[in-house]
Amino acid sequence: MIKRLFILCLIPVLTGCAALLTPSVEAEFEKLKGGAYTLDKSHAALLFKVQHLGLSSYVGRFNSLDAELEFDPSNLAETRLTTLVDMTSLDINDDDLASDLSGARWLNTKVYPQAKFTTVSVTPISDSEFEF
Numbered sequence: 001m002i003k004r005l006f007i008l009c010l011i012p013v014l015t016g017c018a019a020l021l022t023p024s025v026e027a028e029f030e031k032l033k034g035g036a037y038t039l040d041k042s043h044a045a046l047l048f049k050v051q052h053l054g055l056s057s058y059v060g061r062f063n064s065l066d067a068e069l070e071f072d073p074s075n076l077a078e079t080r081l082t083t084l085v086d087m088t089s090l091d092i093n094d095d096d097l098a099s100d101l102s103g104a105r106w107l108n109t110k111v112y113p114q115a116k117f118t119t120v121s122v123t124p125i126s127d128s129e130f131e132f
Contacts (some may be wrong), residue, residue, distance in 0.1 A: 021034075032071060039067040046085055058093030060101075076122050081132050083117040 046062040063084035072078050087109045092098045102109045123131045 037069040066090035081119045085115040
């Protein structure tokens with residue numbers, strides 16, 4: 001009984017200590033400066049989702065990709081985004097589906113080992129979103 005009482009008394013004290021250990025951080029948005037940007041490959045993946053008969057989804061990704069952004073905040077029409085995806089870096093938790101997706105019926109990675117995306121236009125959707 002004394003152990004339970006001690007634990008019950010200790011919980012509010014520990015909860016109060018957690019507030020002291022939580023860092024005080026203020027998030028601030030900074031405007032993106034114009035210039036050339038490259039993708040940090042160690043923190044990037046291209047994710048996709050494939051619906052299966054409307055009942056479930058397979059989630060997969062391409063692990064190897066590269067991207068470059070030429071950005072001019074005063075002239076968005078001149079902004080250019082180029083992305084190169086290694087299609088053979090397909091990573092999905094189903095070997096049969098991965099084989100099917102990589103095959104000639106879908107991605108045909110033997111013939112098309114890379115996919116390239118280059119912008120043709122940039123349209124502002126909101127203050128923080130753009131359609132490339």
